[in-house]
Amino acid sequence: MIPKNMDAFLKERLPEVTLKTRLKRENGRCYLEFSNLDVHLLSRLGVITDKVGPKLVSCMWDEKSPLEIGGYLIVDSLAMGSPSMGGIRMLPDITPSDIYNLARGMTLKNAAANLPYGGGKSGIVAERNISKEQHDETIKGFARLIQRYRDIYVPGPDVGTNDSDMKTIAIENGLDSAVSKPADMGGNRIDELGAAAGGVVTALQTLLEIMPRLRVLPQFANLKIPKLEKLTILIQGFGAVGAHAARILKERIPLVKITGISDLEGYLYNESGLPVLELYNLWKKEGFVTTSYFQSNVILEGYKHPTKFSTNSNNLLLEDGFCLIPAAPVFNYLGVWPTEAPSMLVKRMGNWSVIVEGANTYSPDPNRKSARIRMEQIVYREKGVMIANDYLVNSGGVIYAAQEHLIKTPDHLQIPEEYLGNRKAVENWLANHAKEFEELSKKRLVAGEGYRKEVVSRNMIELVDLLSRNPDILPCVAAENISLQRLTAKESERTAKDIMVPIPTIDVNSSVQEAASLMIEKNSGIVAVLSEGKLVGVMTDWDITKSTAEGIQDVSLDKIMTKEVISATPDFAILDIIRELEQFQISAMPVVKDGEVLGKVSSDLIAQRYILNYLQTHETY
Numbered sequence: 001m002i003p004k005n006m007d008a009f010l011k012e013r014l015p016e017v018t019l020k021t022r023l024k025r026e027n028g029r030c031y032l033e034f035s036n037l038d039v040h041l042l043s044r045l046g047v048i049t050d051k052v053g054p055k056l057v058s059c060m061w062d063e064k065s066p067l068e069i070g071g072y073l074i075v076d077s078l079a080m081g082s083p084s085m086g087g088i089r090m091l092p093d094i095t096p097s098d099i100y101n102l103a104r105g106m107t108l109k110n111a112a113a114n115l116p117y118g119g120g121k122s123g124i125v126a127e128r129n130i131s132k133e134q135h136d137e138t139i140k141g142f143a144r145l146i147q148r149y150r151d152i153y154v155p156g157p158d159v160g161t162n163d164s165d166m167k168t169i170a171i172e173n174g175l176d177s178a179v180s181k182p183a184d185m186g187g188n189r190i191d192e193l194g195a196a197a198g199g200v201v202t203a204l205q206t207l208l209e210i211m212p213r214l215r216v217l218p219q220f221a222n223l224k225i226p227k228l229e230k231l232t233i234l235i236q237g238f239g240a241v242g243a244h245a246a247r248i249l250k251e252r253i254p255l256v257k258i259t260g261i262s263d264l265e266g267y268l269y270n271e272s273g274l275p276v277l278e279l280y281n282l283w284k285k286e287g288f289v290t291t292s293y294f295q296s297n298v299i300l301e302g303y304k305h306p307t308k309f310s311t312n313s314n315n316l317l318l319e320d321g322f323c324l325i326p327a328a329p330v331f332n333y334l335g336v337w338p339t340e341a342p343s344m345l346v347k348r349m350g351n352w353s354v355i356v357e358g359a360n361t362y363s364p365d366p367n368r369k370s371a372r373i374r375m376e377q378i379v380y381r382e383k384g385v386m387i388a389n390d391y392l393v394n395s396g397g398v399i400y401a402a403q404e405h406l407i408k409t410p411d412h413l414q415i416p417e418e419y420l421g422n423r424k425a426v427e428n429w430l431a432n433h434a435k436e437f438e439e440l441s442k443k444r445l446v447a448g449e450g451y452r453k454e455v456v457s458r459n460m461i462e463l464v465d466l467l468s469r470n471p472d473i474l475p476c477v478a479a480e481n482i483s484l485q486r487l488t489a490k491e492s493e494r495t496a497k498d499i500m501v502p503i504p505t506i507d508v509n510s511s512v513q514e515a516a517s518l519m520i521e522k523n524s525g526i527v528a529v530l531s532e533g534k535l536v537g538v539m540t541d542w543d544i545t546k547s548t549a550e551g552i553q554d555v556s557l558d559k560i561m562t563k564e565v566i567s568a569t570p571d572f573a574i575l576d577i578i579r580e581l582e583q584f585q586i587s588a589m590p591v592v593k594d595g596e597v598l599g600k601v602s603s604d605l606i607a608q609r610y611i612l613n614y615l616q617t618h619e620t621y
Contacts, residue, residue: 018032028063029145031059036049045097046365050364053076062141069137074122086158087158090126101360109483111487113399117154201252237327245327246261262316317334322352330359388475392456395456512553516544526602538565568592
């Protein structure tokens with residue numbers, strides 16, 4: 001059954017004919033798929049295509065389930081590699097544009113971290129207050145929906161989902177079909193370990209050392225870095241990132257003061273510092289902390305208690321502090337115009353020196369990008385507040401998660417196919433391999449910790465260097481530049497194996513009519529001709545046209561096919577492919593290894609997917 005919010009959204013945004021003609025059904029599972037060529041239809045869904053993506057947008061639901069199970073998946077880009085990685089967000093009002101913003105953030109985040117994975121994201125349309133049983137069944141049902149895409153998308157946890165949900169997905173679809181799994185599956189437990197939060201803290205530690213380089217810019221001429229005991233931090237959003245960030249800050253820099261925090265219920269502020277460990281433990285127990293702490297502590301002493309409390313959580317951003325860490329799931333924590341509905345207007349914000357973004361704030365939407373630029377022009381350029389952008393900072397989660405693919409799961413530790421979908425059987429099988437999974441988890445954890453520190457520190461150094469060299473550039477532009485340069489560099493390294501698409505094949509004893517029918521069916525101007533599974537020639541639309549003109553039709557393909565085949569090997573670089581196509585004046589050629597046909601590359605493929613993106617990236621940046 002399709003979720004009501006999703007059903008209403010799709011019917012409002014898409015023409016009825018599209019809903020009918022695009023709908024694909026597989027055992028009760030329904031899919032509406034779009035690519036970046038469907039510009040008009042995607043714009044109706046709030047997805048604005050550009051030079052980077054998206055590659056795939058899928059609206060999906062289970063019409064046979066008594067529960068309302070459905071949502072969206074967006075694979076933004078596979079330029080860095082395949083599959084894409086990104087979390088599953090679970091909210092009642094999630095839309096494709098929300099998922100697209102997050103997917104683009106993952107593209108930039110993975111590129112900034114130089115991970116060989118694309119950017120993707122998915123969202124489940126579901127109410128917040130469903131029971132645990134309904135939650136588990138919804139996750140299980142969504143796992144079956146995204147199984148179709150497991151070659152190009154691997155999920156992790158996000159708002160509304162957690163590490164145990166990733167275990168459910170792995171039980172349904174296989175160990176490598178989800179990341180941030182529990183340790184008993186060899187996972188790195190992003191939520192439990194505070195992987196993203198650790199990156200936020202590393203970013204701040206690095207900035208404390210290198211921010212003096214910004215004094216060459218007029219707005220930072222009087223920048224002062226306080227002593228550690230004078231270092232004050234505000235955290236907007238005391239949740240999975242914010243709470244762990246507070247804990248890790250106190251572990252790494254014990255003298256630092258967390259003076260203010262907020263959650264959905266309100267905010268707390270104490271200029272002498274809040275009791276971080278007490279609040280962290282309260283968060284783990286209850287989820288929200290501000291009201292509970294106020295009722296248990298502040299209200300008993302009244303005005304004598306040094307902690308300020310307000311039910312308006314946004315008012316935290318009125319307070320002063322050296323650093324603000326936005327860790328709430330909101331795009332515009334600061335805005336210039338009231339119509340942007342920001343958490344706080346820039347003219348009312350507190351006095352800060354640096355903002356380290358723990359929340360995902362990036363958006364490819366032109367209107368939101370314009371709002372971001374307006375904000376940074378005032379906050380960064382006029383007020384002199386350094387901004388460390390989200391995807392350069394909070395990549396710790398995906399870095400930890402990626403280790404579950406970078407450090408391969410041995411074949412003998414893959415869940416047997418016959419156990420998939422059977423939780424009890426999988427649990428028993430995991431218990432029998434507990435020691436090996438424990439060692440695998442430790443190995444991945446060590447690798448994640450080391451790589452997170454290296455990546456986030458490097459990103460901060462590159463960002464500050466770019467800003468200090470160019471007085472006119474804004475942090476959001478500089479950060480995007482860093483990621484896009486890595487995307488472009490990775491693109492230039494791609495080979496025929498990375499970009500090839502399937503090629504139709506036909507036996508050498510087939511007829512011309514059969515070859516022509518296959519070309520029409522597969523919409524391909526070239527067909528690979530095989531003999532005993534090996535390539536012996538190709539049939540092109542020109543070959544068929546020529547044979548028809550000469551009246552040669554009732555013969556086998558070996559009489560009219562092109563036998564001297566120009567082909568590429570899987571390791572051909574894009575420039576090698578272009579040279580071959582130009583030199584021999586052909587538009588397509590098969591990709592072959594040891595006589596086996598793997599796919600095809602073509603001038604259209606390169607022009608549509610790679611050359612234009614490459615040129616636009618260099619032209620813009």
